[in-house]
Amino acid sequence: MISLNLEILRRNSPEESPVWKSYAYQTEDENANIAAALTDLNQTLENPVRWECSCLQKKCGACAMIINHRPRLACDVPLKEFVRAGSVKLEPLRKFPVIADLIVDRSILFQNLKTMQLWFAEEAKTNGSQTAYEASRCLQCGCCLEICPNFYAGGEFAGMAAMTLTARLLTALPESQKKEIFKAYRKHIYEGCGKSLACRDVCPAGIEIDKLLVHSNAVAVWKRKYRHEK
């Protein structure tokens, strides 16, 4: 039996000032996670806690929120972790505009990808590249942006969520796109990143951000030729 308090920072709309609310929660399921707790809790509330989820198995990034001061996925975090402390704090991500309760609008993340023109302009084969695979796994959850000291919505720096997607493109970038993509990479990623790698530690997908970064810097900034690894 698990029993603890869910402390949730709540507001009904962006205009409202947020207030902490506390909810006692119990479950028989020893493996229950934060996502399950929120689903259960909502069945009992007149004004359910608003949050986003989809896959419930840490593969879609929908449920990113701040859990005891760290950006994490609600469906990735077992309640067990907090039983001793007796409570856990849930807040919306802070780097994005809040919509209500735990929902934030992460549109800026997708806007940045458009600004950087991240796509293949022509046909491009990645030939089973391991780098392309690793980079393609990015959930666009925003946890890395949340923790990053240099990222803020509306700034030039697009953060690691954009680096991952660029890294895929760099494994097979057509000649015609090199100039523009290299330039965008320098401006929106390379120049803004202090390389402290706090982002790598929070990435819920466990993406090897450091490796991808070294790799992408080599290709986009130092103009080394991309070498296919086996």
Place this chain on the structure above:
Amino acid sequence: MQNVIIIGAGLAGLSAAVTLAKENISCALISLQNSERAQSVLAEGGINAALNTMGENDTVQNHYEDTLRGGVYLADPNAVQNLTGHAPEIVRWLENLGVPFNMTDSDIMLRNFGGQKKKRTAYARSSTGKIIMTALIDEVRKYETAGLVQRFAHHNFIQLLLENQNCTGVRIQNVYTKQVTDFKGIVLLCSGGMNGIFPGRTTGTTQNSGDVTATVFRQGVKLGNLEMLQYHPTTIGISGKRCLITEAARGEGGRLYIIRNQQKWYFMEEKYPELKNLMPRDVVAREMYFVRRELGGEIFLDMTELPEIAWEKKLSDLRQEILHYLAVDPKTTPVPVREGIHYFMGGIDTDVLHRTNIKNLYAAGECTCQYHGANRLGGNSMLGALYGGRKAAETIMHTADFKSEENQSYTGKIFPPASPVLIQEISQILLSGLGIVRNQNDLQTALRELEMLSQKKVYSFYEQNRLLLAKAMLLSALERKESRGAHYREDYPEKNEIFRKTAIAECSPELNIRISFRPIPEKRSDA
């Protein structure tokens, strides 16, 4: 303003958007959440195409035959011909979008998958859906920037706009601002499977609530083969859902056993010496049900004999997942598995061109009843979604007559969502009738209970829609007095040629439900 409104931004919706954009036709791409959160990212095992890169003399004809046989001849052969014939081209297209498929020394690697005798499944380790989605989302971004695709994420489908059996658009609500807009244009539904009808019991996402299918049904759209639910044989129970163990685990050599007389009994290998653990999903799931009913206890998936290279190159993500959720290492310990609802072969009824019974309304992807008949083969649904999205877009492009009407904001009343309590009640009733093994008695009892629930009080619009859809599901299963594919009736254990037909469910304006059986089209030589 847009020409086409696509509801859903998974593989089917994205594929349609790209196809339209290439021809300079604009679309509004509407989805509850961003594409990165669509169920399509969960697909693991792979996508089928007779690329014949493994020296096994595979052909499109083989793929065609396996698909029809897997679906126990309930799929439209003309549609399946189109699907399998275009499969190689679809996978090559993905390769050219930069999808890093696993490779042999020179070409795309293919693996074995259930119900198929040749290696035909292209894959990217154990995250094929996610990796394809990333490439496809990038591709769509190109057209977003060019203004041809306008994205509306966090927008909810409310209902179709209909004028005399003609679809003129769709009512949509912005979930963040609550604003409601009537979008005008041709409508293409790509809204995925009906997971939300069985909350917590499926391997899919919570986002696909089933409300779109339920609502359009109430509005007069015909649905087909609703009784055909695919139970995936290997799922594990995790917090809030069933988590899939990809069929690739068996494709790479995983074996199912149950304990009999204190010994491991590899029942699939004994009962089906040719395809063994890789029989079609319906067969595996049913055998699991029977051996468990007979012997009790759990069934285990034994992956301990898989070669190191398979874990390293093909199933690394799967191993991490099992370690994370069950705290057991599948490399050394067999994993207890159960059947879970995994795919909806039934859904919105369309013809080969992806038209519904309502003019200017089209559908593609898992929300439709197309390609898979009574049972979908692993690796055929991503293909069905990608090809279906494209085919629907082509039909629209070639036949639709585009009007340019402005979208209008709507300020009238919006119905509240269905109550979670009612959703659970309906789900419980359905599960009691629509298990892996069914019979008349259970189905009639379930229908009676549903009737009682329906009479209990006055329900809101979306609640009524769910009750109607649930009733149609039970009636379809009751009326199909045979066993075929995913639909197994203990009281009618054989298949019956009389029922080699599509079970069509219709809801009248007075909200009466009628089930009828429509013959499967003959194969045309020009298909």
